[in-house]
Amino acid sequence: MSTNTKGLRDWIIQRVSAIYLGLYATFLFVYLIVHPDLTYQVWQNLFTLFWFRVASILLFGCLVLHTWIGLWTVITDYIKLPIIRMIVQLLIIFSLIIFFIWGIEIVWGIPLTWI
Amino acid sequence: MVNKERPVNLKLTSIHFPMPAITSILHRITGVVLFFFIPFLLWLTWYSLSSEQSFNNIKTFMSLFSFRFFLWVFISALFYHIVAGIRHLFMDIHIGETLKGGRYSAWFIFILSAVVIILLGIYLLIGFNFTL
Ligand code: HEM
Numbered sequence: 001m002s003t004n005t006k007g008l009r010d011w012i013i014q015r016v017s018a019i020y021l022g023l024y025a026t027f028l029f030v031y032l033i034v035h036p037d038l039t040y041q042v043w044q045n046l047f048t049l050f051w052f053r054v055a056s057i058l059l060f061g062c063l064v065l066h067t068w069i070g071l072w073t074v075i076t077d078y079i080k081l082p083i084i085r086m087i088v089q090l091l092i093i094f095s096l097i098i099f100f101i102w103g104i105e106i107v108w109g110i111p112l113t114w115i
Numbered sequence: 116m117v118n119k120e121r122p123v124n125l126k127l128t129s130i131h132f133p134m135p136a137i138t139s140i141l142h143r144i145t146g147v148v149l150f151f152f153i154p155f156l157l158w159l160t161w162y163s164l165s166s167e168q169s170f171n172n173i174k175t176f177m178s179l180f181s182f183r184f185f186l187w188v189f190i191s192a193l194f195y196h197i198v199a200g201i202r203h204l205f206m207d208i209h210i211g212e213t214l215k216g217g218r219y220s221a222w223f224i225f226i227l228s229a230v231v232i233i234l235l236g237i238y239l240l241i242g243f244n245f246t247l
Binding site: 018019022025039041043044047063067071074102103106109110 | 143146147149150153154157160161163164166167170171193197200201204207
């Protein structure tokens with residue numbers, strides 16, 4: 001993609017990922033409301049379900065993209081010194097990659113069921 | 116040389132911050148705050164799933180004021196960010212994009228989140244009754 005459509009692409013990715021993050025958060029909120037006496041077995045069972053694991057891994061992806069584009073905008077607005085901006089950007093990318101791998105590790109460690 | 120006649124504006128009450136400017140900067144601040152909460156969320160998910168013992172430990176953490184305070188800050192930031200985010204998305208598709216509409220919706224989300232955050236604070240920080 002050429003540089004002048006990169007902004008539009010980022011803009012779309014940030015919105016689509018925002019909607020997904022919002023839907024996932026709403027789902028978890030409703031889930032916790034309808035399970036006021038949640039037990040470990042019930043909670044863990046949710047994460048054994050294939051569709052929920054797919055949804056969770058998608059969430060980690062959306063979280064990384066949304067946060068990266070968002071923080072990039074903030075940093076570009078406030079940090080004017082290129083070297084500092086580069087360092088901060090690298091720190092953010094580094095942490096987001098770690099968060100992503102960590103998230104996948106969490107769902108990966110749990111046995112899988114299909115229904 | 117400093118021009119002594121230059122207009123100086125340090126009368127704080129005369130500097131106006133319209134509500135849409137305030138809600139916008141709060142959306143930005145909460146976005147940055149949420150970034151710092153990601154490790155906490157991952158840890159909480161991991162810990163709650165790692166064993167029955169640790170799952171039950173989280174219930175005991177709820178007896179700690181500091182833990183509930185932390186949770187309150189996180190949920191408040193997330194709630195505000197989502198509500199302001201939804202307003203943003205509406206304006207992106209040209210709903211409520213006028214100056215007047217923008218002001219009304221800014222006041223609306225500000226008051227709505229203030230009420231929810233305060234009520235949640237009362238529940239989590241003062242009213243929360245911990246029993247195992
Ligand atoms: C932990 C999760 C989240 C993090 C860390 C996060 C972080 C951020 C950051 C840093 C920004 C940039 C703010 C700016 O440019 O002023 C942003 C923007 C945005 N966020 Fe989030 N966000 C999260 C979740 C959500 C959710 C669930 C929604 C759902 C409505 C959302 C909607 C938006 C929208 C629409 C924007 C664009 C605002 C703009 O272009 O100025 N975010 N987010």
